[in-house]
Amino acid sequence: MQRISHTLYRLTPIFWMAPFCLCLSLSACHKKSPDQSKPLKQTTGAWDESRAETEYKILQAELQLAKAESLYFVIDLPDKLFQLKLKGAVLWDYPIHYIGNGSSDADKFFQRFQAGGQYLVRPITGRYLFAGREKTADSLLAIIAKVVNVEPELLQREIPERFQLQWGDGLMLDVSTDVSGTAKFPFKNTLVGVGQALARPFGEARISVKMDTSRAITFYRVTEIGLPTIVYPPHRLELPPEKSKAAK
Amino acid sequence: MKKVWIILGIVLTLLIAGAVVVAIITRDQEPTLKQGLVISDSVLTALPSEQTAAIKELQRLKKALATLKPNRPYIVIDTQSNKVYYRTDDSLLFEAVCSTGSGGELVDSTSDRRWVFATPHGVHKVNSKLVNPWWRKPDWAFIEENEKIPDDPRDRYDSEMLGEFAMGFGNGYFLHGTIYERLLGINVTHGCVRLGSENLKWVWDRVQIGTPVYIF
Numbered sequence: 362m363q364r365i366s367h368t369l370y371r372l373t374p375i376f377w378m379a380p381f382c383l384c385l386s387l388s389a390c391h392k393k394s395p396d397q398s399k400p401l402k403q404t405t406g407a408w409d410e411s412r413a414e415t416e417y418k419i420l421q422a423e424l425q426l427a428k429a430e431s432l433y434f435v436i437d438l439p440d441k442l443f444q445l446k447l448k449g450a451v452l453w454d455y456p457i458h459y460i461g462n463g464s465s466d467a468d469k470f471f472q473r474f475q476a477g478g479q480y481l482v483r484p485i486t487g488r489y490l491f492a493g494r495e496k497t498a499d500s501l502l503a504i505i506a507k508v509v510n511v512e513p514e515l516l517q518r519e520i521p522e523r524f525q526l527q528w529g530d531g532l533m534l535d536v537s538t539d540v541s542g543t544a545k546f547p548f549k550n551t552l553v554g555v556g557q558a559l560a561r562p563f564g565e566a567r568i569s570v571k572m573d574t575s576r577a578i579t580f581y582r583v584t585e586i587g588l589p590t591i592v593y594p595p596h597r598l599e600l601p602p603e604k605s606k607a608a609k
Numbered sequence: 610m611k612k613v614w615i616i617l618g619i620v621l622t623l624l625i626a627g628a629v630v631v632a633i634i635t636r637d638q639e640p641t642l643k644q645g646l647v648i649s650d651s652v653l654t655a656l657p658s659e660q661t662a663a664i665k666e667l668q669r670l671k672k673a674l675a676t677l678k679p680n681r682p683y684i685v686i687d688t689q690s691n692k693v694y695y696r697t698d699d700s701l702l703f704e705a706v707c708s709t710g711s712g713g714e715l716v717d718s719t720s721d722r723r724w725v726f727a728t729p730h731g732v733h734k735v736n737s738k739l740v741n742p743w744w745r746k747p748d749w750a751f752i753e754e755n756e757k758i759p760d761d762p763r764d765r766y767d768s769e770m771l772g773e774f775a776m777g778f779g780n781g782y783f784l785h786g787t788i789y790e791r792l793l794g795i796n797v798t799h800g801c802v803r804l805g806s807e808n809l810k811w812v813w814d815r816v817q818i819g820t821p822v823y824i825f
Contacts, residue, residue: 373624413667417656420670427677430731445825449677449730451698452685481653497801575690582689583657583825600664600671 409598415478416598422481423449423532423591433589434485436534439597443570453583455576460537460569467595473532473566474592482531485588487527489553490581493520510585520574521581528590531565536581538574543547612705622720683821684735684784684812686802688728691794693784693804695812703815705808706793710800717752724749726799733822737777738813742785744770749799772806774813784812 426433427449435444435532438457445453459466474483522541526534542549572580625771658665685694688709695703710728717723720754744767759765772786787793787803804812 371798410658410663413663415654417663417667417670418653420667420674421653424670424674424677427674447823447825449674450679450683450732450821450823451696452825453687507769579687579690595803598667600667 412594412596412598415594418478419591419593424452426482426589426591431589432583433591434584435480436590436592438471438593438595439591443580445580453576453579455572455580457568458571460535460571463578464595466568470532470566470568471532471592471594473564474528476530482589482591483528483532485526485584485586485590486529487525488581488584488586489525489527490521490524490545491524491525491550491553492522521577524577524581526584530568531560531563533567535564535567536570536572536577537569538572538577540574610805679821681820682815683823684816686728686774686784686822687822688730688796688824691796693802693808693812695815697778705804705812707808708787708789708793708798708803709796710798711796715749722748724799728798728800728802728824729780730824733778733824735776735778735784735816735818735820735822737775738816738818739775739777741768741773742771742775742783743768747781763786772809774809776813776816784822785809814815 388548393541427446430448432445432447432452434445435442436457437444441457443455443457444451457467474480521536521538522538522543523535523537527537651787657666682695682697682702685696686692686707686709687694691707692711693703693705693707693726694701695752710726713726715726744769745762746765748758771783772788775783775785777783782801784802784804786806786809789803790805791796793805
């Protein structure tokens, strides 16, 4: 014991280095997204070439997504809407009800998402359920499951109390509902929470919203890892109305 | 004093170990887009520098995006929440609880045939409208019930199972009524979409041949 304590005593300077190492390792894990320092000019009304160029690229990207046969997710910040679209048609939408800083968070989120025009579409890279409602034994479902040859678990819906979507580079969307849930993995939740708190100084952009429980079920189940996401800038570019042929 | 250093050492070691675990759990994954959805710079064109031309180009693109959307109300089937919506691009006109495919699988051990009972995701169109439809039971309906597949085709017909109306949207899939209204809201069907009788009537009255059906 004495020998161990002596060795530890000699290693004291290394221990003082530990917090530094900790910060260093976390910063390495959360690579900073490039070109964060160049926010878009925010003018209203007047023609802004850089904003027009950004919107033009996003529209082109959405057109590409809409031509594919797959679902995609649109965060429409100017209209404060979440939309799930297929072939350009809206299949599901929900108004963004911010919790917290709202528009300033949205601004930061957009800047980080597009990283100076480097990303137009990002896939969801992570989805984390902080708390869901506890599943209950349902005899009806058990009977049905037997008849249709499916696990009863699959027939039950996970009702999320709070979940998080991630796009990498510290981009996060926190969704909370009114349902009171139970944490499935409290220890893992704590670790994820601590990790995110420690990583915060190294950069993150988070939008926190509240959502109706019944709508959140669809949202939670559809937003799988890999779902392409597109974000429109918080301030919409105003275009003059198109001249109709009849007016000529 | 030495004890304090030992405790401090252990605490810091645990902290480092914890940090490594946290870093592993919370590390960013490499983004991977589904195939066919990668947007590369090569497909993007630059906006004309002249303002009038740029505005025209932006308007053209918005129009191109708008033409992809249906120009009339359409049906959306949400298989996650078992809901049917009748909506336009910006407003929800109707919402009802339904039942969609269970996702279960049936294998016929004698013939090695296999069926997956899922509601097909994607874009479809209403291609038939039937009043008082009869269900022609396919082979799986008998296999599932451990019954002999009938030789006489007349033994396959069931006049009650599909309710009062049925709207086909391709490949033998229908939006129809049910005698099992208690199971609405649960993924229990063999791929068709079941609605309660009142809601079915509402949809039937509004849907036309060609109405788009989006399933996700």
